[in-house]
Amino acid sequence: MDWLRLKAELLAEGRVKVVGVPARRFISSSTAGPGAGGTGSLFFSVDGRRVRLLVDPDAALILIHEGMGKATIPFKGELVRGELEPAPLHCPRQAYITLSERCIFSCKYCTVPLGQGRIKRPDEVIEMVMSAVGEIDAISITSGVPVSAAEEERRTVGIVRLLVPFGLPIGVSIYPTPQTPRVLREAGVAEVKFNLEAATPGLFAEMCPGQDWTLLWEVLEESVRIFGRDHVQSNIIVGLGESDEEMEVVVRRLCSIGVIPILRPLAPAAGLAHYARPSAERMLSLHAMLERALKEAGLDPAQAQTMCAACAGCDLIPGRD
Template identity: 55%
Template sequence: MDWRRLKAALLEQGSVRLAGEDADAYISRSAAGPSAGSAGSVFFAVGNRRVRLGIDPASPVTLVHDGGGVATLALGGERVWGRLEQAALHCPRQAYITVTGACIFGCRYCPVPSLAGRRKSVGEIARLVESVKGRIDAVSITSGVASTVEEEEEYVLEVVRALRQFDLPIGVAIYPTPDSPRRLHDLGVVEVKFNLETATPALFAEICPGLDRDAVWEALRQSVALFGRGRVFSNVIVGLGETDEEIGQCIDELAWIGVIPVIRPLSPAADLADLPRPSAERLLGIFDLHKQALQRAGLHPEEALTMCSACTACDLVPGRDSP
């Protein structure tokens, strides 16, 4: 089995049809990002590699649960034996928590602004981590923006203070203010993720109106100096209309300054629900560009402690999804 090609094909499809024994204990549901408000997803693993797939009764991919987490995946004529992984909170081996499930911004790929989600209390978040602390290696925090970017940062910092009691690595992904890198570092956060989202400034202006891509770049630069090369991450979505050359250049620019790009296939949702998911062949080609850029920069996503690069289920990740 060529895992890299299989995962690319699965990411192109993005979903599975569940069959067999009841798998409800293995279904994870999201409060943030393009999958917020969906029917949920499952994590299918083969050895130490995993992929996350949404649940869709119309999917051409079938996942048969034989019970106890043992499962068989069928795509085309290929059958793959593996297991379903239970998410601790949102993903396996992490408490990955959305602090505020609402957002004042309107990024066109994201359904969160239309869902009227709520903000979790600090005590509630601490209790969530307490409930899974025996099954996790890290805590990861992300958030929408309830009122202002500055107010959201203050609240997330309060959450981080409350979670230091668990003595676990903490990663944080928020929309940054100029002081975010320093303030998060001072609290002992080990990794941060500030998302460029798009390969080019022009696409960012179109897809994320009201946000400042230059401010994200500056936060990334500052963060590398504080957290170190390879401890700073940035999502870049594939499938928004960028060329391979444009995404390759963005990957190179991020890696050169010490940031690990998280190359995220578009999950069509919200205003972009009619767009296609990127093809497996395109994902494989970009994976090669990504791998080469990371090698040149001496960056190793397989060493990530928190967030998406520690999970790897939603993306093709050099160092984890290839030899």
């Protein structure tokens, strides 16, 4: 089975039961987005290409850890051999840190507003990065919105300035204000990701009440002017009820302004726990469409240094997979 097909099939499964030698040091916990909480996740890698799977003792998919990170997944009559990648701070080779584990928004797919998570202090963030020096090539920052977008922007900018001396590219993904791209660039940020989340304005209004679709587009366009093509990303969740045609429209619009779309398969949770994950066939079809759109626009996700396009664990990323 070729890698692209295998990864699409594994992403469609989404969850894995880990057996064999204890693999605790390879399992990390997410504090943001639909995967927040739970029993953690791991990164399974084959020849340097990776997929992220949620750990679930009740999953049908089995991963056998043979020790020292060596692992095998029995899948459709084959034994897929690979290795588990360490993720010291949520992501292999990146310090991927959530500043605020609280949010005033109530996106239907997200579990964060259901809890009262922590808000990390600046010194705590610095200590986290220091603990991973030598194991990381980049720093990526994300955050909920515990009070207001403007206040979280100020907090993020202050922490970014403390991280610049590490000499690593810094990516940031927060809910923006109109000035966010400019102030992040002035603080030393290399790349940004502002998430549209849904393929259409109607779905966005339904899934992300209280957020501003028009603002996000304006901020994305401004970000490309400031950070350059290949250095601005935007997540779009696959499986919220959009058609393939609607997905292609938003992908091509993003590519036309120089933004790299990240097609994120839905992880059913919170208010969408009854939804289904998108099928492998759909993810492969959308990946082919995305690949064409990126090529026609002259964009290359492999040029990204931070965040999702650099990791490629949760999504099918042209130029990485």
